[in-house]
Amino acid sequence: MTTAVLLEWVIKSAIILFVLVTAVAYLTFLERKVMSWIQLRIGPNRVGPWGLLQPLADGVKMIFKEDIIPTEANRWLYVIAPAISLIPALMTFIVIPYGSVVHVPILDRDVALRVTSMNIGLLYIFALTSLGVYGLVLAGWASNNKYSLLGGLRSSAQMISYELAFGISIVSVLLYTGTLDLSVIVGQQSGRFGVLGWNFFKVPLFLVFIVYYIASLAECNRTPFDLPEAESELVAGYHTEYSSMKFVMFQMAEYINLITASSIAVTLFFGGYIGPKVNYYPWLGLVYFALKVLVLILLAMWIRFTLPRFRYDQLMRFGWKFLLPAAIVNVIITATVVLFWPPQHP
Amino acid sequence: MEKVLFIVLAVLAIGTALNVIFQRNPLYSALSLIGTLASLSALYLTLHAQFIAAIQIVVYAGAIMVLFLFVIMLLNVPKTQPVVEKHKALGFLAIPFAGAMIAEAFYVLKTLADKKITPAFAIDTTDRAVGTTWSVGYSLFTQYLLPFEVTSVLILMAVVGAMVLARREGD
Amino acid sequence: MIPLWWYLGLSSLLFTIGAVGVFIKRNAITIFLCIELMLNAVNLSLVAMSSYFGDIGGQLFVFIVMTVAAAEAAVGLAIIISIFRNRESLNVDEADTLRF
Numbered sequence: 001m002t003t004a005v006l007l008e009w010v011i012k013s014a015i016i017l018f019v020l021v022t023a024v025a026y027l028t029f030l031e032r033k034v035m036s037w038i039q040l041r042i043g044p045n046r047v048g049p050w051g052l053l054q055p056l057a058d059g060v061k062m063i064f065k066e067d068i069i070p071t072e073a074n075r076w077l078y079v080i081a082p083a084i085s086l087i088p089a090l091m092t093f094i095v096i097p098y099g100s101v102v103h104v105p106i107l108d109r110d111v112a113l114r115v116t117s118m119n120i121g122l123l124y125i126f127a128l129t130s131l132g133v134y135g136l137v138l139a140g141w142a143s144n145n146k147y148s149l150l151g152g153l154r155s156s157a158q159m160i161s162y163e164l165a166f167g168i169s170i171v172s173v174l175l176y177t178g179t180l181d182l183s184v185i186v187g188q189q190s191g192r193f194g195v196l197g198w199n200f201f202k203v204p205l206f207l208v209f210i211v212y213y214i215a216s217l218a219e220c221n222r223t224p225f226d227l228p229e230a231e232s233e234l235v236a237g238y239h240t241e242y243s244s245m246k247f248v249m250f251q252m253a254e255y256i257n258l259i260t261a262s263s264i265a266v267t268l269f270f271g272g273y274i275g276p277k278v279n280y281y282p283w284l285g286l287v288y289f290a291l292k293v294l295v296l297i298l299l300a301m302w303i304r305f306t307l308p309r310f311r312y313d314q315l316m317r318f319g320w321k322f323l324l325p326a327a328i329v330n331v332i333i334t335a336t337v338v339l340f341w342p343p344q345h346p
Numbered sequence: 347m348e349k350v351l352f353i354v355l356a357v358l359a360i361g362t363a364l365n366v367i368f369q370r371n372p373l374y375s376a377l378s379l380i381g382t383l384a385s386l387s388a389l390y391l392t393l394h395a396q397f398i399a400a401i402q403i404v405v406y407a408g409a410i411m412v413l414f415l416f417v418i419m420l421l422n423v424p425k426t427q428p429v430v431e432k433h434k435a436l437g438f439l440a441i442p443f444a445g446a447m448i449a450e451a452f453y454v455l456k457t458l459a460d461k462k463i464t465p466a467f468a469i470d471t472t473d474r475a476v477g478t479t480w481s482v483g484y485s486l487f488t489q490y491l492l493p494f495e496v497t498s499v500l501i502l503m504a505v506v507g508a509m510v511l512a513r514r515e516g517d
Numbered sequence: 518m519i520p521l522w523w524y525l526g527l528s529s530l531l532f533t534i535g536a537v538g539v540f541i542k543r544n545a546i547t548i549f550l551c552i553e554l555m556l557n558a559v560n561l562s563l564v565a566m567s568s569y570f571g572d573i574g575g576q577l578f579v580f581i582v583m584t585v586a587a588a589e590a591a592v593g594l595a596i597i598i599s600i601f602r603n604r605e606s607l608n609v610d611e612a613d614t615l616r617f
Contacts, residue, residue: 130408466571504588
């Protein structure tokens with residue numbers, strides 16, 4: 001491991017961090033715009049042209065808010081909880097390939113458009129998503145507030161329940177691809193048939209995607225699964241007591257989780273960065289990847305503003321009695337297909 | 347380089363493990379045990395056991411410890427309890443016994459210290475070497491299939507048992 | 518190259534800490550945490566041996582230990598919950614009658 005490689009990792013990670021934070025800022029804006037379109041309103045349009053500087057104004061507002069720590073709160077855990085929820089969300093991104101190898105003229109060397117490639121990539125992602133729940137639980141407990149505690153307990157129950165369906169749907173993909181390395185999985189989806197080479201269009205994996213997507217919405221605490229923070233019944237759940245930048249960190253973690261879940265979905269099911277002419281112009285991979293992720297995020301927003309929230313018992317019943325069996329049936333179907341018609345990977 | 351990494355991780359593991367028993371609040375104990383589990387996972391990575399390292403985080407940190415936190419929060423146990431309670435004599439007896447146990451372990455290990463053992467992962471670096479997902483999966487479903495199946499029955503029993511125990515009368 | 522006995526030494530230290538914890542603590546949950554710690558200490562020595570001698574058996578054993586630990590946590594915590602319901606205390610010394 002030379003210094004150059006280490007430096008490359010650091011630079012790439014810094015760029016990803018910057019891009020993700022900017023993307024989060026604009027996703028909040030996009031979310032409000034989409035919401036107002038769906039509800040036949042105009043949405044934010046005062047700050048800058050078409051309201052484009054709204055995220056900046058929001059950021060400034062948030063920074064200057066008073067940072068409140070409740071007297072009875074457990075100070076140490078209260079301060080550290082937002083960081084615990086944000087860090088795993090950010091760490092997931094280092095295994096996702098967002099482009100193939102490009103030649104950078106200034107450095108005069110080939111650079112792979114991913115931070116690193118691991119042979120346990122999928123397991124790594126799964127491990128980190130399972131750590132995300134701690135931030136929520138600890139925030140709920142440390143605030144010393146009944147609504148927060150209820151939110152924290154709900155989130156831990158919800159996350160554990162839906163993680164099963166999430167993990168088992170990933171097992172189906174794993175059965176089909178035969179590798180845990182995300183770069184290899186993307187490589188398998190290129191081929192002569194273009195779009196038809198995507199895993200989404202392979203016979204068993206279409207159903208897997210539906211289970212995966214529902215489970216990932218629940219993992220991200222998006223409506224209709226946003227019970228941990230349900231405004232109308234729990235005030236705001238685990239982040240009731242949080243204000244200023246700590247609140248922003250929770251919001252960021254939530255949006256970054258959404259971006260990550262969409263990116264993994266794109267990588268596993270929609271061919272990652274693969275698209276027309278990407279072999280000739282490798283930089284195009286970034287554009288395709290971003291567009292695909294954006295489409296999935298818009299889908300999540302559409303779902304958010306269309307469906308009402310589940311009741312808690314409905315949520316648990318849906319997770320355990322429908323989604324989990326569906327995921328297991330998917331594994332059986334995939335295994336059967338793989339056994340009788342072994343996939344030919346290019 | 348490797349040795350420095352090992353020492354850092356080992357100090358972390360021992361520090362957090364000591365914290366588990368010296369904290370009064372069970373919540374802090376549970377949190378520091380998560381630290382121990384994470385540093386053990388990193389140690390598994392230095393041993394090239396990638397699959398076990400990932401499973402360690404998924405199963406222990408991601409599921410078992412969340413369950414512990416859930417129960418600790420649900421029961422809302424009294425916050426302060428003395429480190430050594432009631433059986434003072436037992437507590438003082440524990441220290442010499444611990445010393446004896448460590449001395450014994452290191453006496454045995456001293457015989458090992460002189461031997462030079464080249465680790466298998468330094469020789470076999472293929473992507474099917476011991477510790478990769480492939481090697482674990484292959485052995486699990488061939489040579490060790492029976493234990494695997496028995497474990498699944500055990501888990502089913504545990505699920506039913508937990509339901510029966512935690513259920514309130516009349517539910 | 519890290520010598521094998523470093524791993525085994527660390528494992529024995531962690532095991533001892535766990536064992537001491539079981540001796541000196543009286544809170545059922547903390548005792549349970551110490552048992553998990555001891556399981557993990559043994560896991561470390563199993564993985565170390567397995568990796569150094571190139572035999573996958575040790576790692577599979579760890580895999581099965583983990584699943585058993587998960588099952589044990591589910592049942593154990595259920596027992597702790599029902600003890601707490603009946604006695605309003607987690608002190609293991611107070612749960613000394615073999616009936617509710």
